[in-house]
Amino acid sequence: VPEEFTKAASILTEIQSHGYEAFFVGGSVRDALLHQPIHDVDIATSAYPEEIKQLFKRTIDVGIEHGTVLVLAGEEQYEITTFRTESTYQDFRRPDKVTFVRSLEEDLKRRDFTINALAMTVEGEIIDLFDGVADLKQQVIRAVGNPKERFHEDALRMMRGLRFASQLDFTIEEKTLAAIQEFHALLEKISVERITVEFSKLLLGQNRRAGLRPFIETECYQYCPGLKKYGAELLTFTELPNKKIDSEAEVWALLTHTMALKENELRGFLKKWKLSNQMIHEIQQLFYGLNKRLLTDWKPMDLFNLGLEAALSVEKLLFYYGQKSKLEEVRERYVNLPIHDRKELAVSGNDLLQFFDKKPGKWLGDLIQVLESAVVNGEVENSQSALTMYAKDKISEE
Numbered sequence: 402v403p404e405e406f407t408k409a410a411s412i413l414t415e416i417q418s419h420g421y422e423a424f425f426v427g428g429s430v431r432d433a434l435l436h437q438p439i440h441d442v443d444i445a446t447s448a449y450p451e452e453i454k455q456l457f458k459r460t461i462d463v464g465i466e467h468g469t470v471l472v473l474a475g476e477e478q479y480e481i482t483t484f485r486t487e488s489t490y491q492d493f494r495r496p497d498k499v500t501f502v503r504s505l506e507e508d509l510k511r512r513d514f515t516i517n518a519l520a521m522t523v524e525g526e527i528i529d530l531f532d533g534v535a536d537l538k539q540q541v542i543r544a545v546g547n548p549k550e551r552f553h554e555d556a557l558r559m560m561r562g563l564r565f566a567s568q569l570d571f572t573i574e575e576k577t578l579a580a581i582q583e584f585h586a587l588l589e590k591i592s593v594e595r596i597t598v599e600f601s602k603l604l605l606g607q608n609r610r611a612g613l614r615p616f617i618e619t620e621c622y623q624y625c626p627g628l629k630k631y632g633a634e635l636l637t638f639t640e641l642p643n644k645k646i647d648s649e650a651e652v653w654a655l656l657t658h659t660m661a662l663k664e665n666e667l668r669g670f671l672k673k674w675k676l677s678n679q680m681i682h683e684i685q686q687l688f689y690g691l692n693k694r695l696l697t698d699w700k701p702m703d704l705f706n707l708g709l710e711a712a713l714s715v716e717k718l719l720f721y722y723g724q725k726s727k728l729e730e731v732r733e734r735y736v737n738l739p740i741h742d743r744k745e746l747a748v749s750g751n752d753l754l755q756f757f758d759k760k761p762g763k764w765l766g767d768l769i770q771v772l773e774s775a776v777v778n779g780e781v782e783n784s785q786s787a788l789t790m791y792a793k794d795k796i797s798e799e
């Protein structure tokens with residue numbers, strides 16, 4: 402039993418000592434059985450949220466209407482979710498849309514895939530009502546129960562299935578896959594934000610191709626933002642070297658670049674996915690960088706403008722175009738740039754205003770830009786005397 406669970410054991414025993422049931426559930430049990438790193442340890446319980454809140458001093462209501470209370474224990478925090486179901490005929494109460502139940506079995510039944518429907522007792526015993534362990538061994542993503550019904554209840558599960566195929570390097574079981582194929586259009590009803598979360602995880606998975614192929618074959622892509630007309634490009638993307646990509650910005654840059662989007666189409670496309678402005682900015686940098694770098698080697702100003710991290714990201718992506726990534730060389734070239742920021746210029750805007758005794762205006766910004774690239778390109782030394790001389794020449798040229 403991994404350390405993450407032993408750390409949380411006292412939470413389970415505390416709940417149990419008050420007569421309730423409590424189990425480890427979901428992704429953490431799956432990942433432990435796969436000997437993969439565990440992210441968050443989720444706990445399911447027969448206790449209602451109000452009951453959980455009475456048992457622990459430090460709790461946060463993160464989704465009480467869905468039955469989830471966050472319990473803080475030392476440095477750790479655990480999501481504790483009351484057993485719940487989505488059907489309406491249980492012995493229950495029904496705040497909002499979920500129905501709390503007192504049985505683990507009902508709770509496991511409403512989960513998406515057999516490998517995600519495993520529970521574990523505090524002693525480490527696995528509760529496996531849907532043959533999830535066998536599916537883990539066979540590396541299969543299989544819906545719990547009837548896949549058609551399950552995707553009708555929540556169409557996002559189709560995208561989740563595809564992302565688990567990529568993340569875990571599993572295959573999607575035949576009936577589950579057929580149901581995705583049949584009902585892919587239901588994705589239309591799902592909010593973009595939820596789709597984006599799953600698609601990003603798919604893109605970052607260890608076997609991207611294992612998620613992307615069925616994503617294309619089942620035509621799920623047709624109901625994802627901005628992809629409808631890009632079936633052929635998506636296939637090309639799928640056939641790129643399958644090496645895992647760890648950065649979200651990098652993988653989106655590679656995708657959009659393979660889609661051959663125009664520079665003026667890129668932002669609109671990424672906006673459709675409701676990615677954050679920060680993420681969109683990073684992706685744009687890499688996309689422009691790729692366009693440049695695929696044409697010629699880096700120029701000093703390219704490195705200066707992109708910054709080291711983005712330049713290295715672009716350089717890494719060259720691998721997917723069958724080119725060699727020269728990471729160390731790029732790092733060295735960057736480090737050896739005369740300056741790395743406009744602030745490092747030996748003259749400031751104020752210096753120039755005083756020196757030329759002119760009113761501020763567009764000339765000043767233009768001049769600073771000229772000085773900056775002259776320094777970056779090694780055409781002039783970054784000293785006050787050299788720069789004022791250079792500036793004087795430039796101004797008198799005009």
Ligand code: ATP
Pocket residue numbers: 426427428429440443511512513514517518555557558561
């Ligand atoms: P990750 O490692 O990405 O967190 P996870 O399996 O823990 O994977 P979560 O989204 O954190 O995924 O969900 C936790 C658990 O809740 C899942 O393992 C699954 O049992 C259940 N679950 C999550 N989303 C759904 C859904 N849309 N339909 C049914 N069950 C779901």
Ligand code: MG
Pocket residue numbers: 427428429440441
């Ligand atoms: Mg999780």
